[in-house]
Amino acid sequence: MAARRQSAYQRKVYDFLMATPRVCVLRAPGTNCDPETAHAFEMCGAKAERVHLLRVLEEPTVLSGFQVLCIPGGFSYGDDIGAGVIFSSHLRGRLSDALHTFLTADKLVLGICNGFQTLLKSGILPDGAAGITTDSDSERDTTLTWNDNGRYTSLWVNLANLSSNNVFLRGIDQIEMPLAHAEGRLVVRDPSILETWRQNGQAALCYCSPPAVSRDESTGNCNADHWLTAELEYPLNPNGSFANIAGLGDATGRVLGLMPHPERFIHATQHPEWTRRKLRGDGDGLKLFRNAVEYFG
């Protein structure tokens, strides 16, 4: 009897643990959005831990204990030789094997702002697991670089979800979020890559104008592809990104990188017009974190 009771208890613990994904919020020197990002995950029921990069470099296998890896915003290493460059060089170096393992498992990776810049410059975006093992001789085809206006810019944007498979964006058509960056302009070597991204659902988030665009019910895809070719100027597309892209996913839909900050819209009172629209309660940005937690539910 005792043994069976214990076993039932253990199963309960196991179920509980599985339903409570562990999130590694990976911080490097100069990362500064880690507390609020961890808080956003915790609000949605995850167990989030802020882990220093030095600790992971010492022992790359720590990563295996987590279901979600999140690289939050900030200025890792001061962005001194380009946003996310030094952080990404550590990912590509000593951590590449551990990351490859992580990416091939059924796990999630989120990069916000500096985290997106880091994922992109490491190769994890847009190519996922394949990107981190790619022979270092191959040239990157995509980058995030200086905004068209040449300076750090902080404002709210409207975003359209174009991806039918990205886990973080499930159930979202349009969403508002703040952004704050100097190097958020997406540039590609060859514009034809857009067609591949579009087909794979990788061109995940686009800057768009406020009116809502509905989902095409018959295919389940968004007819919001229109935003990939729309002519949007500042402040709608605040940095001049190629194809108005604000966020990229990998082909599996389990990796997302985005310049805007969902963790800064966890309370309705963070919205710039909350007093006009009489908003109360949770902010829409929580949806991304909730989707990640529910993926393991």
Place this chain on the structure above:
Amino acid sequence: MLWEVEIRPAAGQVDREGERVLAECSGMGLQSVSTVEAARSFILQGELADDVVTEISRTLLADGVVESFSIHQLDAAASDASNSSNGSHLLNVLFKDGVTDNVANSALKAMKDQKVSVEAVATCRKYRINKSASEAEIARLSAKVLSNDAIEHVVSGTLQMNRISLGGEYKFKLTHISIRQMDNAALEQLSKDGQLYLSLEEMRTIKQQFVDLDRDPTDVELETVAQTWSEHCSHKTLAGRISYEDENGPRQFGNMLKETIFAATVSIRESLGDDDWCISVFKDNAGIVEFDDKQSVCIKVETHNHPSALEPYGGANTGLGGVIRDPLGTGLGGRPVCNTDVFCFGPPDYPHDDLPRGVLHPKAVAHGVVAGVRDYGNRMGIPTVNGAVYFDERYLGNPLVYCGNIAMIPVGKSEGKVSPGDLIVAVGGRTGRDGIHGATFSSGELDEDSEMRSAGAVQIGNAITEKMVMDVILEARDRELYSAITDCGAGGFSSAVGEMGEETGAEVWLDKCPLKYTGLSYTEIWISEAQERMVLAVPEANVDEFSKLCSSEDVEAAVIGRFTDSERLVLKYNENEVADLTMAFLHDGRPPVIRKASYKPEEETPLAVPAKDRFDDDLKSILGSLNVCSKEWIIRQYDHEVQAGSVVKPLVGVNRDGPSDAAVVRPELESNRGLVISCGMNPRLGDEDPYWMAASAIDEAVRNCVAVGADPSRIAILDNFCWGNCEREETLGTLVRAAIACQDVAVAFGTPFVSGKDSLNNEFSYEDENGEKQTVVIPSSLLITALGQMDDVEQAVTMDVKAAGNKLFLIGTTFDELGGSHFALVNGLEGGAVPIVDLDQAPEIFAAMHKAISGGLVESCHDLSEGGLAASAAEMAFAGGLGVTLNLAALVETSNIDSDAVLLFSESNTRFLVEVSEQKAAAFAERFNNLPCVEIGVVNDGDQCSVAGTSGQTVIESSIEELRQVWKQPLAW
């Protein structure tokens, strides 16, 4: 070997830096400059093969998608085409030796991490100018646009170097100063040549001390005394004896600040009794007040004026970095949650050719200062949420840069205590030659040669280092690993250790301080103001754990001494004792400063209001004036939302471009309790009457706070006096008069001062074209910063009108007070009465306003300040994207004024324009029983701002879109 990696925009990419420089050239009229190509380069020193340099360039230094690069050896016979002038003028801009180069340092570290055998890295900016450009214009371009010779130098033509300078040799030699033999003239010379900025009497006191000791001081002893006794560190003028006289007769102060501003706080705390919510005021690096049962909140505002005049970017950068270290070094350490900044500049359209020698153009100053604050605040991850900018020609040679920081301290951690035996631990940045003599330099006056004399004083910050320091300190605080902490600010280790060890004594081992490069003397180590350093008292038992914590986050910590019970300050360099001073002499030995101050009120002259039928143009001129117009260009460069606490943003409304009265921030993510941050300042009124200038600044700061929902019974304020040379009786007189007003108003409002700072000697001297010395004194500039609180941030209101049909109420009384107003400014009018504050009624209005807002009766609320009623109504309308209609006739009875101009533009204090829904209008008006409250208009769904005058005729009817544009355009850089 020395390699240069030159990085250019790839084909098809815009050369933004080149475009910027070319635009500056055309702005300055440099017509012969027609093309500018910009590039950046890394100079690498080490035994490196060319394929290694290529690989590191490709993977680390250049972004191959948007940039291309080339490499060449600098020390080889330089014939590589890419380094040559290539048919154009080539200019290379390099940092001077010893100036912090963050990019080079990061690149060096990243390369070492990748096992590249590089020894040193430097960075360089390169510009290729069309061959036909004239030498004279290129020289001008180099000096005015491409470089600031306080920190950089320009090498023209092909760059030729053999190695990157890495400091020099240092051979210990103890230096004594034979002060005992010096006569008065020699003492004064020593003070001047040594940049000690001490008075003759202070020098004589030092001399006597060493005569009594029967020995000469060492150089480092003399420096230590000068740092400790500097105006910057000891506030000897304002905390000194002042014999003051004004129209009310003479008044003697034994300690002016203590008897005015501190006294106000003391009396407020006494009258609050058990409800006193101040925790620590005027004693630590920042003032601390209660917040909730878990956290206290602390605040500090500092200035960094003289460094910003010389090197705007570095000055403002380290100004913000420095003030962030204040709360971090308060009590046992505060967690910073937001920043504030207020700037005063010369006019941005000032003609280049009329600038006095040694003065940077105000637009360049503004660009540099904003970038400096931006880069520090954003990188630290601390939102910059509130600020203001003022323009006046008198700020030309002496701009003002105020930076503030607000931080949370857990209840019970508001005080640290040094015990003898605790180790002195320096944490963070290394010590270099940067910022030598900052404390004494800032206490003197600026002139055209300041740049030459004080090159060592120019500092550049590294926000990432400070962020890393902050992270480990907050963790160590929570683990209770140290017993006291302070920041290294002005005076460096000298001030930090001197203050911490004041009650105990300290012995410092200067050779143990980590250095950026070799070659520093023991004195330089002791007084360097290198950035990002904190000093902690760590009990010996905790040192290992503390060091381990630091190294786990790659932060450098070094034990540099021990606190003792000797009540002496002893400095050693290896085995050599280089200083031995008693704490008593250092902290209490300074002879008192005794000053005279006088104030003669000016006879008030009437202001002749011009007769007009319409005031649309006045309104537009005011909205488009530099002090009033939109500061969006600055605000959008600041991250005001990091830490996820933003509730009321600096810009609000339907287009997110209306000017908020104050910021509301939620400092704890789990709680709805909020902080409210605002400021008040009006240098224009200081020219009329410093008493009412100060009173108005306090009223403005408090009413801004109340306008968004702060509880007026929980507002703490700070004073920052920036004044001219207070050795002049009449200059000090205006300051004393302002301080008396601070006392009167603070007590009347029940609003305690919790901290403050003064910066005197804000003057600029130069020789005019006739060879005569001219001195420009800044306007008396008192900044009041208010820190309010609100129980529930969801009760906050913003200033944008919300819905057609809502009523508009004017709260507060309008008086005929156009003196110093913006209406007077744009019409070139003199005289008139300045706004006063009704000390009895104002607190009642604030309390009633707060009840109305917290009771949910208010849709929007905006304070009335520069431009009066008309400007506020216009701002509320365009922020909400709705029309407003006002009727001035409604005001005639209560104000007894029938002049449309006065009713529209008077800048009377303690007034709010409030939007209330029809259903709540009666309840709202009831809150203001016996207080001035007039229904003055309505919100409509049109697109006009319309005002009917006292006799019913239209006096303003302008489209809100046009008003928005004139307000937004002037500083849309």
